[in-house]
Amino acid sequence: MGRMTSPAEHEKRALRAELRERRELLTSLEKERSTTGLTDNLRALVSRFGATSIACYLSSPSEPDTRPFLQWAQEAGIRILFPITRTDGLLDWTIGEEGIETVGFAGTPEVVGTTLGPIAINDVDLILVPAAAVDAHGMRMGWGRGYFDKTLGSMERCPPVYAVLYDTEILDEVPSEIHDEPVGGAVTPSRILDFDQVRPRR
Ligand SMILES: Nc1nc2c(c(=O)[nH]1)N(C=O)[C@@H](CNc1ccc(C(=O)N[C@@H](CCC(=O)O)C(=O)O)cc1)CN2
Numbered sequence: 001m002g003r004m005t006s007p008a009e010h011e012k013r014a015l016r017a018e019l020r021e022r023r024e025l026l027t028s029l030e031k032e033r034s035t036t037g038l039t040d041n042l043r044a045l046v047s048r049f050g051a052t053s054i055a056c057y058l059s060s061p062s063e064p065d066t067r068p069f070l071q072w073a074q075e076a077g078i079r080i081l082f083p084i085t086r087t088d089g090l091l092d093w094t095i096g097e098e099g100i101e102t103v104g105f106a107g108t109p110e111v112v113g114t115t116l117g118p119i120a121i122n123d124v125d126l127i128l129v130p131a132a133a134v135d136a137h138g139m140r141m142g143w144g145r146g147y148f149d150k151t152l153g154s155m156e157r158c159p160p161v162y163a164v165l166y167d168t169e170i171l172d173e174v175p176s177e178i179h180d181e182p183v184g185g186a187v188t189p190s191r192i193l194d195f196d197q198v199r200p201r202r
């Protein structure tokens, strides 16, 4: 499109490729082992905030497995909003009343259900976002489509936002651009991190 590529964009692309490759190298045993801890930590986070309503995504095979946690949350009567990718780069949300899974526009697993618009996410008590990496200031890098930056950037008041990722993806520093939205914390298979944010959320 003739746009200039900034150093941060370039760095992000290289880092994403490295992180993607690292995830692809995890064995199914390593992944299975990490699921128990991740599920415990996600449950603990819900308890900590007393969340009765959350936003979370269905993980794809290379991502830390959110599914056992989602199963627990559903059984516990927690309202879950799942993202639906739109062609315009925004996210719709659904509670997925059909209980059916499909593949979305961007290639990630999605749930089928009545579509709620982008602002439906304003109501939740806790937001769990996918991430490729985060740093100690809560700077987050996603997989490069800007869906969550746009979603979080458009929220007037934002509930706690935690990135879900593997331990090795917590880095000293993540390349950042002006539109990048920080997260308040991160959840990995071994811990829950809370960041001191440089740029406080509105
Ligand atoms: N499970 C899951 N659902 C999710 C996300 C996610 O990261 N994980 N999303 C989080 O936003 C949204 C979808 N985001 C996506 C972001 C990038 C690509 C993608 O195909 N990226 C290319 C490379 C892009 C690049 O590196 O520049 C690729 O992976 O080949 C797909 C979906 C909504 N749902």
Ligand SMILES: Nc1ncnc2c1ncn2[C@@H]1O[C@H](COP(=O)(O)OP(=O)(O)OP(=O)(O)O)[C@@H](O)[C@H]1O
Pocket (backbone or CB within 6 Å): 012, 130, 140, 141, 142, 143, 144, 145, 146, 147, 148, 149, 150, 153, 177, 179, 180
């Ligand atoms: N708030 C925004 N408004 C408009 N465009 C945006 C916004 N945030 C990000 N973008 C655009 O989206 C693209 C991807 O951004 P970036 O590389 O930061 O995504 P990411 O953080 O990896 O993705 P995601 O948020 O989906 O996990 C960039 O071209 C960027 O300009």
